[in-house]
Amino acid sequence: MSLLASLTRPEAEDFLILEASLLNEWKLEEWRALFTEECRYLVPNMNGDPYAPPESSLYLIADDGHHLTERVKRLGKKTAHAEYPRSRTRRLISNVRFLERGAGKVKVESSFITYRSNQGVTDTFFGRHEHCLVECDGALRIEEKRTILDMEALRPQGRLSIIV
Amino acid sequence: MQHPQAHATFSIEEGNGRFRVARSTYTDPALHAAEMEAIFAKCWLFVGHDSELPKPNDFATRKVAGRPVIFLRDRAGAVRCLLNVCPHRGAQVCRQKKGSAKLFSCLYHGWAFENTGRNINIAEPGTYHPNFNEPGSNAQSNDLVPVPRFESYRGLWFLNFDAQACSLHDYLGNAREYIDIVMDQAVEGMRVVGEMQEYSARANWKLLAENSTDILHVTTLHPTYLDLVKTNSAGTMVRGKVLGKSIDLGNGHAVVEREASYGRPIAQWIPMWGEEAKVEIDGIYARLVKDYGEGRAKRMATSARNLLIFPNLVINDIMSVTLRTFQPAAVDYMEVSVWAVAPGEEVGKPALARRLTNFLEFLGPGGFATPDDIEALESCQRAFAAAREAPWNDLSKGLGREPDATDELPQRVFWLQWRDRLMQRAL
Numbered sequence: 001m002s003l004l005a006s007l008t009r010p011e012a013e014d015f016l017i018l019e020a021s022l023l024n025e026w027k028l029e030e031w032r033a034l035f036t037e038e039c040r041y042l043v044p045n046m047n048g049d050p051y052a053p054p055e056s057s058l059y060l061i062a063d064d065g066h067h068l069t070e071r072v073k074r075l076g077k078k079t080a081h082a083e084y085p086r087s088r089t090r091r092l093i094s095n096v097r098f099l100e101r102g103a104g105k106v107k108v109e110s111s112f113i114t115y116r117s118n119q120g121v122t123d124t125f126f127g128r129h130e131h132c133l134v135e136c137d138g139a140l141r142i143e144e145k146r147t148i149l150d151m152e153a154l155r156p157q158g159r160l161s162i163i164v
Numbered sequence: 165m166q167h168p169q170a171h172a173t174f175s176i177e178e179g180n181g182r183f184r185v186a187r188s189t190y191t192d193p194a195l196h197a198a199e200m201e202a203i204f205a206k207c208w209l210f211v212g213h214d215s216e217l218p219k220p221n222d223f224a225t226r227k228v229a230g231r232p233v234i235f236l237r238d239r240a241g242a243v244r245c246l247l248n249v250c251p252h253r254g255a256q257v258c259r260q261k262k263g264s265a266k267l268f269s270c271l272y273h274g275w276a277f278e279n280t281g282r283n284i285n286i287a288e289p290g291t292y293h294p295n296f297n298e299p300g301s302n303a304q305s306n307d308l309v310p311v312p313r314f315e316s317y318r319g320l321w322f323l324n325f326d327a328q329a330c331s332l333h334d335y336l337g338n339a340r341e342y343i344d345i346v347m348d349q350a351v352e353g354m355r356v357v358g359e360m361q362e363y364s365a366r367a368n369w370k371l372l373a374e375n376s377t378d379i380l381h382v383t384t385l386h387p388t389y390l391d392l393v394k395t396n397s398a399g400t401m402v403r404g405k406v407l408g409k410s411i412d413l414g415n416g417h418a419v420v421e422r423e424a425s426y427g428r429p430i431a432q433w434i435p436m437w438g439e440e441a442k443v444e445i446d447g448i449y450a451r452l453v454k455d456y457g458e459g460r461a462k463r464m465a466t467s468a469r470n471l472l473i474f475p476n477l478v479i480n481d482i483m484s485v486t487l488r489t490f491q492p493a494a495v496d497y498m499e500v501s502v503w504a505v506a507p508g509e510e511v512g513k514p515a516l517a518r519r520l521t522n523f524l525e526f527l528g529p530g531g532f533a534t535p536d537d538i539e540a541l542e543s544c545q546r547a548f549a550a551a552r553e554a555p556w557n558d559l560s561k562g563l564g565r566e567p568d569a570t571d572e573l574p575q576r577v578f579w580l581q582w583r584d585r586l587m588q589r590a591l
């Protein structure tokens with residue numbers, strides 16, 4: 001039986017906990033490796049339909065594989081001033097459930113709270129993630145991650161300089 | 165009344181090429197209160213774009229200079245801006261962010277209004293004096309209050325809280341030429357794409373006014389964006405000397421126009437977009453040449469513009485076109501709203517996707533550049549705590565010569581208007 005077909009809810013949760021820990025520890029290249037090469041990382045505008053097509057609607061982040069690789073490269077540089085010195089962050093992942101289980105693909109929803117602390121200020125981000133997981137060379141990989149923020153606006157957070 | 169401190173906030177020595185502004189201007193609550201009167205209650209302030217209200221009865225609520233307003237298209241199709249405060253006891257009559265409504269009904273005691281502002285219901289009308297709601301008595305005072313002045317230019321709607329203000333047309337003055345060169349890029353009109361992004365900065369609003377026309381910081385603050393552009397353009401777009409100029413447009417408005425060192429949806433191709441896009445962009449360019457001639461077409465396509473309309477509207481026609489306004493919520497905190505705009509004819513075409521990708525590569529709270537701008541502004545605000553011992557910001561670059569694109573002329577233009585407004589010498 002394939003990894004994906006036998007995937008249990010706790011195993012999916014473990015995968016999301018691993019992902020969160022890589023982000024907490026700023027292991028961004030390892031985090032990028034959890035995704036497929038041609039992936040999407042999407043953060044819709046909180047004012048609009050979170051499923052509106054990014055080709056015709058303004059998102060906050062709508063990375064394809066190339067841009068996600070470049071985003072990781074950027075965040076590795078000291079000239080990514082918004083994140084250097086690096087923020088201290090902590091991601092809590094909860095309420096994990098399957099939304100869809102199709103052939104070759106599962107969609108997992110999770111709730112999150114992310115704290116970011118830097119320059120004397122702590123900000124909170126909250127919402128839900130939707131991960132589309134596929135199997136690639138015998139391992140789980142993220143084909144698409146959609147982070148749907150629940151805040152009304154990025155106020156007072158002001159920026160999405162971390163991967164929430 | 166002239167604010168007593170407005171004078172003491174500048175140190176200008178032309179002979180020594182010095183132009184300095186006191187850091188207390190970003191931190192002093194008394195000056196903040198003075199600005200709210202002398203600038204935000206007197207200047208034309210951006211409210212929204214025509215295309216945000218495509219149909220009759222569409223509305224959007226927002227804050228302008230702290231005041232809650234309803235920006236709407238009434239049942240007859242006229243665009244209006246009403247203060248979102250019930251004439252009865254003052255609750256907001258509309259608490260939705262946007263939608264469609266023929267009527268607004270107050271949640272508190274049920275007073276109701278047409279979307280023209282006309283009152284159509286009060287609570288228990290039989291209990292009032294017979295003349296209370298009679299036409300010809302004081303009935304008008306039961307209507308929603310419109311903003312004192314509300315005018316538009318090329319689809320951009322502005323309000324003014326000063327009934328005696330000059331016209332928007334005159335206020336924009338020389339800036340109209342630069343709004344035209346952006347709006348003329350569309351055959352079917354410029355339209356807002358999707359919804360606005362809303363974010364903030366823990367910084368005084370003037371820092372973003374300065375930042376939005378500041379080209380000098382690009383190489384130091386945004387190298388990670390320049391790296392991305394280099395990768396995307398397969399090394400064909402590498403930032404060298406910025407060729408262009410800064411222009412004082414009068415009334416506190418300024419623009420920086422220069423050669424764009426990145427791909428532009430209208431109409432500068434880069435290799436990442438592929439050969440099919442090249443054909444499409446060549447077609448757009450040919451249309452611009454046909455409509456506007458070679459010179460203006462080239463300017464529209466291959467130059468970029470950062471335009472500040474005093475005090476708080478930015479129209480940046482850069483790697484994408486964005487409208488940006490920022491509301492001072494406190495002396496050290498601002499709320500920022502930004503829109504992506506695109507020619508109507510791009511809807512459903514790959515051109516729009518390229519435009520949005522270009523936007524997100526640089527702009528907005530998740531871009532490769534804007535978060536670093538916010539960090540810089542917040543860093544300034546934090547450091548201004550030392551204003552007593554280190555009192556001056558320096559904006560001298562390019563003083564006494566023909567200013568180029570990386571000189572601090574736009575910032576000086578902004579500040580001199582700020583000073584004139586606080587000393588009540590401007591129109």
